[in-house]
Amino acid sequence: MRALLCHELGDTSSLVVGEIERPPLAAGEVRIGVKASGVNFPDILMVEGKYQVKPKMPFTPGLEVAGEVLECADGIEHVRPGDRVLAFARHGGGHAEEAVVPGEVVTPIPDAMDFVTAAAFPVTYGTAHFGLSYRGRLSAGETLLVLGAAGGVGLAAIEVGKLLGARVIAAASSPEKLATARQHGADETINYATEDLRDRVRALTDGKGVDVVFDPVGGDAFEQSVRCIGWEGRILVVGFASGTIAKAATNMILVKNFSVVGVVFGEHSERFPKDTRERLTTLLKAYDAGHLKPKVMKTYPLEEAATALSEMAGRRVLGKLVLIP
Numbered sequence: 001m002r003a004l005l006c007h008e009l010g011d012t013s014s015l016v017v018g019e020i021e022r023p024p025l026a027a028g029e030v031r032i033g034v035k036a037s038g039v040n041f042p043d044i045l046m047v048e049g050k051y052q053v054k055p056k057m058p059f060t061p062g063l064e065v066a067g068e069v070l071e072c073a074d075g076i077e078h079v080r081p082g083d084r085v086l087a088f089a090r091h092g093g094g095h096a097e098e099a100v101v102p103g104e105v106v107t108p109i110p111d112a113m114d115f116v117t118a119a120a121f122p123v124t125y126g127t128a129h130f131g132l133s134y135r136g137r138l139s140a141g142e143t144l145l146v147l148g149a150a151g152g153v154g155l156a157a158i159e160v161g162k163l164l165g166a167r168v169i170a171a172a173s174s175p176e177k178l179a180t181a182r183q184h185g186a187d188e189t190i191n192y193a194t195e196d197l198r199d200r201v202r203a204l205t206d207g208k209g210v211d212v213v214f215d216p217v218g219g220d221a222f223e224q225s226v227r228c229i230g231w232e233g234r235i236l237v238v239g240f241a242s243g244t245i246a247k248a249a250t251n252m253i254l255v256k257n258f259s260v261v262g263v264v265f266g267e268h269s270e271r272f273p274k275d276t277r278e279r280l281t282t283l284l285k286a287y288d289a290g291h292l293k294p295k296v297m298k299t300y301p302l303e304e305a306a307t308a309l310s311e312m313a314g315r316r317v318l319g320k321l322v323l324i325p
Helices: 041-048 115-119 122-135 152-163 175-183 197-204 220-228 250-256 265-271 273-288 302-313
Strands: 002-005 016-019 029-038 064-072 084-088 098-102 143-146 167-172 188-191 210-215 229-237 259-262 296-301 320-324
Touching (some): 002 302, 016 302, 029 084, 029 115, 041 302, 064 098, 064 115, 084 115, 084 122, 084 273, 115 320, 122 152, 122 265, 143 152, 152 167, 152 175, 152 210, 167 175, 167 197, 175 188, 188 197, 210 220, 220 229, 229 250, 296 302, 302 320
Parallel strands (some): 143 167, 167 188, 229 259, 296 320
Antiparallel strands (some): 029 064, 029 320, 064 084
16 A cells, blocks of 8 residues: 655755555554545654654654545444544554554544545644643633644634633634634634734733633743633643744742643553543544534645645644545
8 A cells, every 4th residue: 555654854955755564453442444645733743753643664654534434343332334533643643545543533424524634633622622621621611722723623622612601712823713713603813923922911811810721822822822821721832833842930839829731642542542532433423513624725635745734844834734534
């Protein structure tokens, strides 16, 4: 089968498409004929050797796939060959013509959902819902600040936040990105390239600060969010798209009695796969009801994966990019 291959850690420009043997099917696994695979920032980290998961070389990146079930190991009962599904591939392998994944995280998709949209769904919406509902305990009536709001996981956080009944403030670095955030339900927006994040948040919350910060950016954005959080708020550390890992000011944590909470959806999914499938099933019902609207900015053939990853690394993406094998 054809697959995107990483032969040495480093720059994503070295990725190549090659022919490899089909991966074997082990107990508890499902083989999916991949119709589309979502591009994510961890793909870049995995190729650079900076991700929590470090596959053996050579490997195929790709954390989320959509396609048709080709084969199921014994004991898999919730899906069968021919079913249209999506899956979260925690250890990569998604950017290929076929992917073998743990059966417990394979989830049927609604009839109205196409494969490109499905490939843009599990990581972003799963992360947003896991972070906001489970780790952040976001409640109806609270105020949520989403940083990096125009990226795939940022837009998902806006929509999930609205689904949970929150008032959502979206922060991004350009008018175009903020317009996209509003299209996906943001109540207020902040351009942190031209506006002071703390001052705008204080103005929008009558000086109280926000209840929850969803931060996939890190760096200076995280340090500013410490100034934006309200009493007993929760800052959710989702990722470091800025490339900089910030340090928490522990005196501020003490004074405001707030929490800094890690959001590692992948590891949680590996430990509790049934919980992830139930979470994705709930989110897919919300999609089917019209409450969630994944944005796919562009699709690329597998051979142009390096271009797609370069666009993501440069933070030039509104929503998601998807590869078509």
